[in-house]
Amino acid sequence: MGDFASEWAIEVEDLTVAYADDPVLWDVDVKVPRAKKMAIVGPNGAGKSTLIKAILGLVPAVAGEVRVFGQALRRPRGEIAYVPQRASLAWDFPTDVEDFVTMGTYGQLGWWRRPGPAQREAARRALIQVGMQDLLTRPIAELSGGQQQRILLARALVQEAPILILDEPFQGVDAPTERAIVGVLNQLAAAGKTVLAVHHDLQTVAEYFDWVALLNVRLINAGQVARVFNEENLRVTFGGRVGVLAERPAAARV
Amino acid sequence: MSADLAIVAVAVVTALAAALPGAVLVLRRLALVSDAISHAILPGIVLAFFVTRDLNSPWLLLAAAATGLLTVVLIETVSRSGLVGEDAAIGLVFSALFSLGVILVSKGAAGVHLDTDAVLLGQLALVPFDELVVGGVNLGPRALWSMGIILLVNGAVVVFSYKELKLAIVDSGQAKLLGLSPTFVHYAAMALVSVTAVGAFQAVGSILVVALMVAPPATAYLVARRFSAMLWASAGFAVTASLAGVAVAFAADVSIAGAMATAAGVQFVGVFLLTPRGGLLAQMRRRQRQRLEFAARMLVVHLAHHEGRPEAEVENRPEALHRHLKWSSHFVQRVVRHASVQGLARNAGGLLELTEVGRHLAHQLIAEGPPRPRR
C-alpha cells in the first residue's frame, strides 16, 4: 500500500537533531517529490549532511518523523541507496574496484550469506553505467578523485533502490566525471527514481536539479527550483554572504 | 634522611617532573608518545651500560635521551612512508626497540641489578640504599638528586618558554609567523620527555612512567581551561596521586609504583565524576534539565505552527505530541507541566494554548533559528 499512499518519496516532519545538546537541525519539514532530482543547499554547518543521515536513520532524531513512501522509517530497509562524501572513506583499504562495488549488494544478502556470481554481475553492470568497466581489478587505493566518486556512485546503483541520496557528489571531481554523474542522475529520474543530493555549487543548481531545499539549521524554503531558488531566499540562507547569483560566480561559491 | 621519607620525596619529585612535560603531551594529542619513549629508551640504557659498566654514569641518561629522540624520528618516518597507519607505526616501533632492550638485559646484563623486573616495576623501594657520596659527605639518595635536577630543568623550561610552548600548542601556524620553528619546539619537547622518562624509568619502571605523564595532566584537563591552570593542576594532581600511592603502598606493603599509578587512576575517576563543570554527574543533571527546556521550546514552536489553523484541533493536543514529536506520554506530561510553570502554554481541557509570552518566544525562535543551550 505504501507505494500508492503518497505522492512523496520522502516526507520529513518536525525533524530536530542535536549533537551533545547543540541543535544542528531545528524543526525541519521537507518533502521530496517522486521521480525528481532535489538538491539540498546551505552554508557550512547548516546541517545538510545531518539531514540526509537522519533520513537514512544513521543519526537519531530528538524529535520528528521521517516517512519513506508514506511509511515511518525506523531503520534502513533498502529503499534508499547512499553515496557518502568521498573524503569520509579510508581509500587505503585493500580491495579492488569490482569487489568494492559488490559491497553494495551486502544489504540484500543479510547476515551470514556470501555474494556470488549474481552479485558480481550486478556490480559490473553498475560499473558500466559510470564508465568504470575497464578498471575492475584496479586497487581502490590507486584511483583518482573522479574515479573514486564514480565507484561510490556505482556501489549505490547496484542496490537498485527507488531513492538515491548523495552527499556532495561533485566535490573535487574533474569535469568529465561531473558530466557523467549528472547523466546517471538524469537517467535515474527519467526511470522514475528519486534523487536527493547535498550540493555546493550554486551555479549549477538550476541546471542539474528540479527541486531544491534551502537549509540553514532550519528549513528556509523548499520547492521547485524556478519558484524558490532566488536571491532573497539565498540571502536568508547564507546570511547575506551571497553576491548576485549569476554574474559573479566566484562569490556565489561557498 | 629516613628511608621512608626518602621514598616519599623521590616519589613526589618524580611525579612532579613527569607531570610538566606530560601536560604538553596531553594538550598536543601526543600522550602515547610517552608510552613509546618510555619503552624504547631501554636499549639505549643497556647499550650505554655495556660501554660504561656503570649504572650511575650520566652517559646512560644521554644515550637514553638520544634513543628517545630516535624513536620519535623513526615513528614519524615510518608513518610518513604512507604504508603504515600512525597507530601501527607507534605500536610497532617501540615494541621492537623494547624487545631488543629486554633481550639485551636478559642475555647480557644478567648479574647486574638491571633485570626485567626492574624494567617494568622500577626500584623505588631501593632508592634509600643508593646514596650520593661526594668527598666523604653523604648527600642523600642519588635518585632524589637526579630527579630533582630534571624537575628543575623542566620547571625552568616551562617558566622561561611559557609563551612559546603555549603558542606551539594552540596554533603552530601563528608560532611560525612569530619566527618560532614548530619543528624545533617539537623536538625540544620530545628531548625533555625522553630525559624525564629515563630518570623516572629508574624509579617507577617503563609502563608507570606513562601513568605519571598522562594521568595527572588528563585529570587536570577535566578542570582547567587555561594553559597556566592546566600546568598548576597537573602538578597538584601529581603530588596528591604520589602521596596517596605511597601511603597505600606502605600500609598494604605492595608495589609502590603500582600503587601510585592506581591512585592516579582513581583520582581521575573521582574528578571525572564529581567536577562541577563538565563532570559526569553534572553532565547528567544538566542534560536532564536542558532536555526539558529544549522540549518546551519545541512545544511552543509546534503550537505556534498550527495555531489558528484548522488542524490545530488535532495537532495541538498532548496525544498528537506523543505521536508527532516521538515523546513518551509521560514525557509529554512533564514538558507540558514545565511549559505551564514557565508561563509559556496552558492546557485548556485537552487543547494546548500558547500564552502571550509563549507566542512571543515561538515567533522569536522561528525567526532566529534554534536556541543555543546555555553552557
Next chain:
Amino acid sequence: MSVLDLLSDHTLQVVAVGAGVLGLVNGALGSFAVLRRQSLLGDALSHAALPGIVVAYLLTGSKAPLVLMGGAAVAGWLGILAVGAVARRSRVPFDAGLGMVLSVFFGFGLVLLTVLQKRPDAAHAGLKTFLFGQAAALLKGDVLTMAVLGVVALAVLAAAWKELKLLACDAQFGASLGLAMGRAEALLQVLLVVAIVLGLQTVGVVLMAAMLVAPGVAARQWTGRLGTMVVLAGVLGAAGGMAGAVVSSVVAGLPTGPAVVLILSGAVGISMVVAPQRGLLWGWLRRYRTRRAPRLNPVLMHLYALSRQHPDEPEHGHRVGVLRTMSPRETDVTAALEGLARRGLAQQVGEELWAPTWLGRREAEKALQREEDSHVS
C-alpha cells in the same frame, strides 16, 4: 642438541604448535585492527588484562588456562569500555584516555602481583611469566584449549566476513544498507579480546599488541585484497610465533615475547622495503632512475598531457604521429616509447596507439610537481 633432536623433542613440538596457533589467530584477526587504525587499542587491552589474570587466580586459586584467560578477557574488555567512556564522556582526548587506562590498569595489576607474592604458597610463581611470556611453560592441555578457542574465533570471522569487511571499509555505508554495524563492532572487539587473551601466557601482556598488529601490517604491503591479506597475516603470524617460541625455548633465559616481536618486526621492515608495488625500494629506484633521466622523458610528458584530455579514460590510446609532431624533429619517438614501456611507464594499446600506465601518470605528476617546487625556491 642437533637440529634433528630439536625437531623430535616432544616439549618443543607442543610449544611450536601453541605459538603457531596463536600467531595464526592473532595475525588474521589483527588485520582488522590494523585496517580500523586500532592498533593501540590492542595495547591497552593486553595491558589491562594483567589485573584480571591475578584476580582470577586470587579468586579461584587455579592456574588453569581457561580460568586465567577468562579473568584476562573480562579485565581487557573493561579496559576497552573505559577508554571508550573517557573518550566519549569527557573532554580528555582519546589518546590520553588510552595511555591512562593502559598504565593504570597495569599498575593495579602490579599491586595485585605484589599482594600475591607475600603469600606463603609458591603456586603463584607462574604468574610472572605473563609479563614477557614464556612459551616453554606451555603444556599440551594449554595448547589444546588455545587451538579450540582459536578455531572458534576464526570460524566466527569467516561467518561474519562481509559484515566485518564493511565495518573496516565503510561502517556508515554498512549501516545505510540496514546491517547492524554496532553489533559487528562489538563482535570484532570480542574476537580481538579472544585473540589477545590466547597469547598472554606465551607472548606476555607487554608485547601482545605487537604480535596482534605486526603480521597484518607486513601482509598489507604484499597484497591489495582483504582475503589474501588476512590469510597471509595468519601465515606470517604463525611462522613468527613458532620461530620465536622455538628460539626462546632453546636459548636459556630468552623470554618468548621479545623474540617473537623482533622476528615479526623484521618481517614488517622487509615487507615495507621490498614488497612489489608498495615497497619503498621500488620508489627509491624509480626516483633514482627519473633523476638520472634528464628532466624526465619529454615523450612521457607529452603522453601524459594528451591523457589529461581523457581523464575518465586513462587508458585511451594516442597516436604515435601526434606525439611525433609534439616532439623536436630529431627525437626517435618509437624508441622512446619502447624505453618507457620497459620501465612500466607507458603501454601500447593498439596499432600505433600508446597510453601512459598508472605508474607513468604518477611519475609525470611528480615531475611536474618537482618543476613547480624548483620554480618556487
